[in-house]
Amino acid sequence: MESIARLESEVRGYVRSFPTVFTQSRNAHLWDEQGRQYIDFFAGAGTLNYGHNHPRIKAALLDHIQQDGVLHGLDLATSAKIRFLETFESVILRPRQLDYRLQFTGPTGTNAIEAAIKVARKAKSRSHVVAFTNAYHGHSLGALALTGNRRYHNEHYGSHNNVSHLPFDGYFGPGTDTAAQLRALLQDGSSGLPIPAAIVLETIQAEGGINVASDDWLRAIRALCNDFDIALIIDDIQVGNGRTGTFFSFESAGIRPDIVCLSKAIGGGLPMSVVLIDPALDVWQPGEHTGTFRGNQLAFVAASAALPLWREDTFAHQLKRNATSVETRLNALAQQHDLPPARGRGMIWGLCLPSQAAADAVTQACFEHGLIIETAGAEGNVLKFLAPLTIEHDTLARGLEILEYALQQCAPIHDDKRVAIP
Numbered sequence: 001m002e003s004i005a006r007l008e009s010e011v012r013g014y015v016r017s018f019p020t021v022f023t024q025s026r027n028a029h030l031w032d033e034q035g036r037q038y039i040d041f042f043a044g045a046g047t048l049n050y051g052h053n054h055p056r057i058k059a060a061l062l063d064h065i066q067q068d069g070v071l072h073g074l075d076l077a078t079s080a081k082i083r084f085l086e087t088f089e090s091v092i093l094r095p096r097q098l099d100y101r102l103q104f105t106g107p108t109g110t111n112a113i114e115a116a117i118k119v120a121r122k123a124k125s126r127s128h129v130v131a132f133t134n135a136y137h138g139h140s141l142g143a144l145a146l147t148g149n150r151r152y153h154n155e156h157y158g159s160h161n162n163v164s165h166l167p168f169d170g171y172f173g174p175g176t177d178t179a180a181q182l183r184a185l186l187q188d189g190s191s192g193l194p195i196p197a198a199i200v201l202e203t204i205q206a207e208g209g210i211n212v213a214s215d216d217w218l219r220a221i222r223a224l225c226n227d228f229d230i231a232l233i234i235d236d237i238q239v240g241n242g243r244t245g246t247f248f249s250f251e252s253a254g255i256r257p258d259i260v261c262l263s264k265a266i267g268g269g270l271p272m273s274v275v276l277i278d279p280a281l282d283v284w285q286p287g288e289h290t291g292t293f294r295g296n297q298l299a300f301v302a303a304s305a306a307l308p309l310w311r312e313d314t315f316a317h318q319l320k321r322n323a324t325s326v327e328t329r330l331n332a333l334a335q336q337h338d339l340p341p342a343r344g345r346g347m348i349w350g351l352c353l354p355s356q357a358a359a360d361a362v363t364q365a366c367f368e369h370g371l372i373i374e375t376a377g378a379e380g381n382v383l384k385f386l387a388p389l390t391i392e393h394d395t396l397a398r399g400l401e402i403l404e405y406a407l408q409q410c411a412p413i414h415d416d417k418r419v420a421i422p
């Protein structure tokens with residue numbers, strides 16, 4: 001830890017919340033160098049949907065390395081890439097009757113967003129993009145322009161040109177239909193809002209505080225994109241890959257986005273990003289958007305090992321059972337502590353505490369008792385539940401027990417001054 005404090009930039013973040021040196025990890029457990037065990041309700045911010053070191057992923061990686069498989073390939077044809085493309089097509093796209101071209105970008109989510117907005121702008125010959133309040137799309141400058149929270153912005157970074165932030169579903173409370181407002185702005189030639197090339201949204205805003213868009217709202221946005229010839233880009237970087245209970249987060253709404261950004265868990269825990277593009281919008285020239293680390297070979301191998309889980313009943317059953325337990329237990333905790341009902345779906349949930357101080361006290365108490373859980377939201381007051389989808393039922397129950405204990409220890413959480421870490 002001393003070398004981290006001495007050598008690593010001030011920008012470091014999570015290490016400050018969880019100040020220990022982790023050495024090992026398996027499924028939903030981490031261990032530190034003192035041999036302390038932690039339950040992981042954070043899952044690499046949604047990267048470890050299949051848990052740490054899933055045995056199938058591990059075996060496939062070891063085998064690939066053992067056989068001297070290609071480790072770096074830019075966008076050359078490799079056997080690992082072809083296997084991934086074919087697996088993704090047969091396991092994910094075809095059963096959902098989806099037809100997309102896949103673009104591999106540099107392996108971070110923010111890279112995928114950059115590519116998505118560029119290709120949409122080019123295809124629609126317009127530069128404006130609409131994003132939403134509390135959106136989080138990454139930190140490179142194009143993606144940052146779409147990210148709402150002022151905490152990540154600094155006037156000296158340069159302009160946010162060509163982006164408008166409009167109210168997300170529920171932003172003004174349940175009585176206001178923000179999709180209808182957006183439609184009215186688009187219809188009014190004098191509203192000041194240019195017709196955008198794209199509308200970019202997360203179906204559940206994860207970093208933004210677990211704000212869930214209703215299926216009706218998503219369908220209304222899809223309809224206005226059709227009516228005004230706007231590309232609908234769904235950022236499924238955090239809430240795709242099964243996080244909401246289905247592989248894509250938009251499945252329950254029955255909509256078909258024009259572009260989908262996937263990252264985080266798509267690589268089975270290894271860095272990888274993919275942009276799914278409607279073939280009609282695939283207007284790239286060869287090599288027009290590149291990146292040295294696009295198409296991470298080891299991530300192709302890991303992903304090809306993980307995706308077949310989506311065909312297996314045991315995986316689907318475990319996911320459903322875990323999701324039901326979490327929802328029930330978190331809502332019971334919310335009621336017990338006089339908090340608003342838990343927000344979320346599947347295996348992403350948020351518990352809204354009255355203040356950031358209260359949320360920080362609870363996450364600290366959790367950490368001290370062996371549970372890793374993070375906060376989210378504009379005010380940092382939402383406890384964000386994000387365990388691996390594959391968490392063992394007992395481990396999940398134990399983690400929820402620790403959370404309950406931490407909430408009790410920090411009660412009464414409605415009065416900041418009385419928040420006490422045990």
Ligand code: PMP
Binds near residue numbers: 236
């Ligand atoms: N979009 C969403 C919805 C995200 O949650 C994140 C990461 N938290 C990003 C984009 C950016 O991804 P990355 O940090 O890999 O650049």
